[in-house]
Amino acid sequence: MTSSMILVTGGTGYIGSHACVALAQAGHELLILDNLCNSRADVVDRLEILCGTRPEFIVGDVRDAAALDKLFACYPISAVMHFAGLKAVGDSIEMPLEYYDANVNGTLQLLAAMRRAQVKTFVFSSSATVYGHPASVPVREDSPRSATNPYGRSKLIIEEILDDIHRAEPDWRIARLRYFNPVGADESGLIGEDPQGIPNNLMPFVAQVAVGTRELLNVWGNDYSTPDGTGVRDYIHVVDLAEGHVAALDYLTRKGGLLTVNLGTGKGYSVLDMVKTFEQACGHVIPYKIASRRAGDVAQCWADPSLANELLGWKANRTLKQMCSDAWRWHQGGQTHCRIQSDQ
Numbered sequence: 001m002t003s004s005m006i007l008v009t010g011g012t013g014y015i016g017s018h019a020c021v022a023l024a025q026a027g028h029e030l031l032i033l034d035n036l037c038n039s040r041a042d043v044v045d046r047l048e049i050l051c052g053t054r055p056e057f058i059v060g061d062v063r064d065a066a067a068l069d070k071l072f073a074c075y076p077i078s079a080v081m082h083f084a085g086l087k088a089v090g091d092s093i094e095m096p097l098e099y100y101d102a103n104v105n106g107t108l109q110l111l112a113a114m115r116r117a118q119v120k121t122f123v124f125s126s127s128a129t130v131y132g133h134p135a136s137v138p139v140r141e142d143s144p145r146s147a148t149n150p151y152g153r154s155k156l157i158i159e160e161i162l163d164d165i166h167r168a169e170p171d172w173r174i175a176r177l178r179y180f181n182p183v184g185a186d187e188s189g190l191i192g193e194d195p196q197g198i199p200n201n202l203m204p205f206v207a208q209v210a211v212g213t214r215e216l217l218n219v220w221g222n223d224y225s226t227p228d229g230t231g232v233r234d235y236i237h238v239v240d241l242a243e244g245h246v247a248a249l250d251y252l253t254r255k256g257g258l259l260t261v262n263l264g265t266g267k268g269y270s271v272l273d274m275v276k277t278f279e280q281a282c283g284h285v286i287p288y289k290i291a292s293r294r295a296g297d298v299a300q301c302w303a304d305p306s307l308a309n310e311l312l313g314w315k316a317n318r319t320l321k322q323m324c325s326d327a328w329r330w331h332q333g334g335q336t337h338c339r340i341q342s343d344q
């Protein structure tokens with residue numbers, strides 16, 4: 001009989017599925033809750049292969065208080081990793097209510113259910129978006145925070161709520177993990193990022209051009225004050241990011257408290273660096289054209305990841321080359337399989 005389990009909300013999604021693999025490798029038993037609004041149930045079959053055992057999987061919504069109470073009553077949950085939420089910046093501007101409901105209300109419902117069940121260890125998917133337009137790089141955790149859109153504001157609000165909860169009830173163990181730009185996939189090619197519709201983010205777009213789904217990449221601006229004029233970001237391999245979650249959980253178990261850390265590499269790469277490295281991974285040219293700047297974009301953003309290194313003993317190790325070759329493997333194999341099934 002399992003003595004304790006980690007509840008992973010959004011565990012069939014991009015980052016959550018990779019976190020499941022890292023957690024299973026570290027010996028944790030898993031219970032996934034996902035409403036499948038942006039992922040597929042067959043991810044669980046793939047996780048069974050990668051984890052060695054099949055995670056428990058419940059299709060459900062984090063806003064469903066009764067379903068949450070049932071989960072906490074039926075399973076020996078000791079901690080929650082909360083990935084479930086909506087993440088498209090543009091959609092959040094068009095549908096703020098839906099975004100605040102899914103992200104803020106969803107998190108509140110989950111936290112309230114946790115308190116009813118006296119489960120007080122919580123790892124939250126925050127984002128570098130809470131730094132708004134960073135005044136300087138590398139960005140440290142004590143940099144000023146602001147929101148430039150409802151998605152970012154939802155993350156900021158949740159960060160504040162977690163602060164308040166910890167102040168009122170210091171026995172909560174809370175991690176606020178601020179992700180920079182997660183890319184890549186598990187090296188097996190079995191799980192990865194599978195965005196619906198036209199991708200907003202650079203890496204899935206580049207990959208879709210590489211496989212021929214899209215004709216060419218629009219590079220949003222080459223007149224920034226960066227080495228080649230294109231935007232610079234801190235791309236982090238999703239498996240490094242997943243391992244950061246295991247380290248954060250381990251830290252909370254040992255030390256408790258409220259942990260707030262950047263999860264990034266500390267290195268910035270430009271759009272054209274990404275294109276070049278992806279071309280090497282896929283072995284052919286990625287056509288692109290320079291287009292005007294995308295509204296709201298910052299020229300450059302990368303993390304100072306030294307606090308995570310100091311507190312968690314964690315560091316992102318995987319190279320840009322690995323990020324691109326692993327993403328390419330996924331786009332050639334696993335994702336095509338998913339697409340074929342979903343088109344039927």
Ligand code: NAD
Nearest residue numbers: 010013014015034035036037038039061062084085125127
């Ligand atoms: P994703 O969309 O792939 O995964 C989210 C999962 O949550 C999906 O499987 C979706 O079906 C599920 N979900 C959404 N709303 C739900 C609800 N109400 N109840 C239950 N399940 C629900 O996204 P991801 O890239 O894996 O992101 C995970 C988390 O990390 C999100 O909170 C996101 O805001 C945050 N984050 C992502 C990035 C990024 O670039 N991918 C960067 C910073 C932070």
Ligand code: UFG
Nearest residue numbers: 127128129179180200201202205218219220231232271297
């Ligand atoms: N870019 C292009 N063409 C594209 C897509 C992106 O040139 O088709 C450029 C952007 O202009 C930017 C860089 O590629 O310079 C990265 O863009 P992404 O959209 O991949 O990533 P962002 O850093 O702009 O934003 C992402 C998430 C946000 C989150 C932020 C920090 O989309 O939600 O990372 O975590 F807030």
